[in-house]
Amino acid sequence: MATPDLDPLLLDPTRLSIMALLAGAEWAEFGWVRDSAGLSDSALSKQITNLAGSGYVEVKKGYVGKRPRTWLNLSESGHRTLRAHVAALHRIVEQSQRTDTTYRAEEPNDS
Numbered sequence: 001m002a003t004p005d006l007d008p009l010l011l012d013p014t015r016l017s018i019m020a021l022l023a024g025a026e027w028a029e030f031g032w033v034r035d036s037a038g039l040s041d042s043a044l045s046k047q048i049t050n051l052a053g054s055g056y057v058e059v060k061k062g063y064v065g066k067r068p069r070t071w072l073n074l075s076e077s078g079h080r081t082l083r084a085h086v087a088a089l090h091r092i093v094e095q096s097q098r099t100d101t102t103y104r105a106e107e108p109n110d111s
Helices: 013-023 028-036 041-053 076-102
Strands: 057-064 067-074
Touching: 013 028, 013 041, 013 057, 013 067, 013 076, 028 041, 028 067, 041 057, 067 076
Parallel strands: none
Antiparallel strands: 057 067
């Protein structure tokens, strides 16, 4: 069964979680995403690098007072990709439920 709308980058649960968190926020602070996803700074940074490299996440750096801050935002491309990925997952679930109720294999004979 081919599922062309599944994005290989989002098959990783960590990246999918980050994208889902950012889908409900606008310019979320790095620390909030880190804490919400249960990641270390370095683990989140690595995932954001991958997602930003694909154009799914925008990164903005700045200061609050004298403290450096990083904000993250899901790009329009990221929103589209996430919607398509989730829709593909829904189709897989729906197909498995239809298959479960319509297909019954005969039990093999013990010979």
